[in-house]
Amino acid sequence: MTHDHRFAHLRQASKQDRFPYKGIGPRSYYTVTADGVLNQLHAVGELREAIKRAKQGEVALLAVWTGQYNSDLFFIDDLDAIESAGI
Secondary structure, X not given: OOXXXXXXXXXXXXXXXXXXXXXXXXXXXXXXXXXXXXXXXXXXXXXXXXXXXXXXXXXXXXXXXXXOOOEEEEEOOOHHHHHHOOO
């Protein structure tokens, strides 16, 4: 689902300068299934499994990056980048 038209209006992680897949700053990850079911991921193992499922086209992967004054929602469109970040 890396090219899912449902998320075209969201900011794309690949378009950000050094998206913080891990490290400083709180963020939450979510999956969305083809039929619209939203699931929050609570553990690193769940995120790793979600990356695999996203690569297979089963789910879309989203992240909320919480800042000091606001939070932004991102579509994780570069699954290789999040995987290579050592998640």
